[in-house]
Amino acid sequence: MAVTKLPLAKALNESLRKALEDDPKVLIMGEDVGKLGGVFRVTDGLQKDFGEDRVIDTPLAESGIVGTAIGLALRGYRPVVEIQFDGFVFPAYDQIVTQLAKMHARSLGKIKLPVVVRIPYGGGIGAVEHHSESPEALFAHVAGLKVVSPSNSSDAYWMLQQAVHSDDPVIFFEPKRRYWDKSEVDTEAIPGPLHAARTVREGTDLTLAAYGPMVKVCVEAAAAAAEEGKSVEVIDLRSMSPIDFDAVQASVERTGRLVVVHEAPVFYGSGAEIAARITERSFYHLEAPVLRVGGFHAPYPPARVEEEYLPGLDRVLDAVDRSLAY
């Protein structure tokens, strides 16, 4: 039986192992991904089993990691690179935005760069500065990149498989505070499309749309709202670029209300994009303006106050109440 209950990090580990087994061109690259198995142990044991030639400890230089991954991809390899923390991706941002994202288009389709950039992201683990950020909008804004984030172990396993198989570069955001959450993975299932949203909980009064670490919070909020007689639907977007607007639209046209939830700052965040698109598509179905719950226009705060910064259950429920009160 291929169904097992795994922590999200272990599901990623199994997915990488499968990718290395299936295709000799797949490489793992990053800082401390070898003997240590990565600071979150996502690559644990892989170097031991696949060798230093395929699971590569790199110099401590993020632009170098992504830049050489591009060169390896040009040579026919499929590198999966790990950025150690969200806040450390920026030295590689130039290579990702000016090179990785654009090479297919500027070569008129002749070059394909199947590179996966894995980034543990988000807060909630009591970390120091630069270890808790949610920079997904900075990548979703760039044409040529695909940006996804799993919320559970099954998606972690399958979405990473699909990202590795994609001929486009994929920025793979891993919800680090969910790494230890266990849920079922069926390694023989037939997965749905990488960029399709998934309805996690059905409801009739309001739609909550979230991704990554906030899906769990939204499910809890929907359960709490149900106790007060409110029927809240929860959609796991799974992909921030492209966004499955059709799924959100279909839900909103039934519920009439939408609240988008993410950890990233609300200003210019994916919630803004979803609000604008859904307002255009479903204007006459909306009973209330689309509301957003997310981070503030402030640097990610010190750990002792991060619970106030992060959109928790009460802030989501507050937005649900405000929407229903319209």
Place this chain on the structure above:
Amino acid sequence: MTVESTAARKPRRSGKRVSAATKPQSSEPQLVQLLSPEGERVEHPDHRIELTPEELLGLYRDMVLTRRFDAEATSLQRQGELGLWASLLGQEAAQIGSARALRDDDYVFPTYREHGVAWCRGVDPTNLLGMFRGVNHGGWDPSANNFHLYTIVIGSQTLHATGYAMGVAKDGADAAVIAYFGDGASSQGDVAEAFTFSAVYNAPVVFFCQNNQWAISEPTERQSRVPLYQRAQGYGFPGVRVDGNDVLACLAVTRWALERARRGEGPTLVEAFTYRMGAHTTSDDPTKYRHDDERAAWEAKDPIQRLHTLLQREGHADEAWFAALEEESDALAKRVRESVRAMPDPDPVSIFDNIYADGNSLVDEERAQFTAYQASFAEGGN
């Protein structure tokens, strides 16, 4: 003045002219030279080259044709046919010499000025002009000639070259990779990271730096306190300065560096000491920051003239041969001119092409909206 004392000088204040006389000259022992500016063969203890007359004539022809089509491109920009052109004038020997050292299975990562290298790789000159005309961002198939697209972000391609070379080593192939960049790029973090990665993985890559003395308006003194080739030492691989206006020395030194790479001896930094005779691009105005006498000093070291002198002295070519080459140059220029003028603008809807290899719902939606919007003009005029 020695190189070391030049390096130890305090950096000049910005705005002050740097004269050619303060730069290390060909008398420097570090500079590999096999053909003097006067067209005389020079002995070097480490680097020698033996070429047939046909090979010498081939190098000369490459340089002349490259210079001719480069000049034509500058004219085409002045005529409004190109939006911009980055001339390689003065750097023909560095480019032809290094590129003729390459094998077909080697791979080239150029900047946006490697027109002579492109020529040697068999990329048609008209293909280079598409991006400068604004009809594409690079119109050739990189894998057809193992010549990557021009990279405009300074230094980025040195990391791609390093990664590609890491892949070559993993494949067990004996090919080598060459990364072109300039003196300005030597300040970029990506170049430093490329040196680090290539060194620790012992990647088969040659870093070919054309030090043309100017990064737009900034002299090399703004990029480094030491001669650029000496940077390699700190990374643990050899660095060599070669007379970048000497096609024989550039060929010999690049061959040597490529052979090192093939033998598994890792990266090499070659600094080709040359001069950007023209403007940075057609949008630049060098009269704002440098003086004619510096250019004149380098004019006397012209890469084509010195080989011309050698060919005549050694009797490899007569006047008829030179005249025939002149005719071939004009024919090339005519072909380039005509094909550039005939280059059609792309279909606007092609903006949405090739953004994703696997397709994308947002791109499909925007393409459909844009197509419908455009069609609305054709339908009725209301």
